[in-house]
Amino acid sequence: MRDVVQRHGLIATKALGQNFLFDEQLLSRIAAVPGDLKGANVLEVGPGPGGLTRALLRRGANVTAIEMDRRCLPALAELAEAFPGQLKVIEGDAMKIAPAELFDAPWHVVANLPYNVGTALFTGWLSGQDWPPQWRSLTLMFQQEVAERIIAAPGSDAYGRLAVLAQWRSNARIAMRVHRSAFTPPPKVMSAIIHVEPAAMPEGVSARMLERVTEAAFGQRRKMLRQSLKGLPGALDALEALGIDPQRRAETLSVAEFVEIARALTK
Incomplete structure (x- = not known):
């Protein structure tokens, strides 16, 4: 070469x-x-x-x-x-x-x-x-x-x-x-x-919605979810329904938890 x-x-x-x-x-x-x-x-x-x-x-x-x-x-x-x-x-x-x-x-x-x-x-x-x-x-x-x-x-x-x-x-x-x-x-x-x-794609999840959730959450990664996700319609209600503490920060959520949030918002 x-x-x-x-x-x-x-x-x-x-x-x-x-x-x-x-x-x-x-x-x-x-x-x-x-x-x-x-x-x-x-x-x-x-x-x-x-x-x-x-x-x-x-x-x-x-x-x-x-x-x-x-x-x-x-x-x-x-x-x-x-x-x-x-x-x-x-x-x-x-x-x-x-x-x-x-x-x-x-x-x-x-x-x-x-x-x-x-x-x-x-x-x-x-x-x-x-x-x-x-x-x-x-x-x-x-x-x-x-x-x-x-x-x-x-x-x-x-x-x-x-x-x-x-x-x-x-x-x-x-x-x-x-x-x-x-x-x-x-x-x-x-x-x-x-x-x-x-790998297998989780059912009932919009790929675009997951992108929006992660973009919002990690766009202000040092802030609590209640602050970083407040601009995403329905996100704070989804956190409550899923039992995810809104005082957590994005880096503490598992991939599966992000998928659940995106699934809830997709619905």
Whole structure:
């Protein structure tokens, strides 16, 4: 990979949130996290020079890669030639491309996400009323701080809206941690690989309502629920009906309690 980068004169750009991985053993381990990918559809966002892409192709995946840095396109074109029929490269902004338009069958997402758009893409894949989603799994590189927020338990400093959205109808875990020294250039923070698989969706709950409840509750997380939720019609009545003390703060509520509040408001 270092030869590829040097040959094409590629330099990671901070404005695009780029940090390149060259360790092929590490990249192979990341590509193995979702399990058997032979013949499977895989979406990769921000492949850069194609390190992770190569590892996915070697596992037999059919990869659709979205890359907005056109400097990387020649390197990716070389990969497409080396793995005929397995790699499709789309030049564009992943924030503006709907994956459902790219595949006619379920897909996995495996990506070393650009730091500047990673959380927005992740929450987008978790949102929406239709469930189970069309994606089979998400295997994503995040800053370790963000990864900890995704798997956080109630009562911890990291617990917040992201944890509830990730855990209420999916199973999320940290598959591995990645030292900053593995990247070129090294970021200032440590990273981690998050693996997410869909789980059963609780009945009678509007996904949009849950988003509204968590947005209000954690938008003023240091305030009591009676204050943070007072602007959400019916929320304080729902707390009383469910026996949830309105003097509690958002970080003390379990995912199940947030689901119950959203269910009551959905009704």
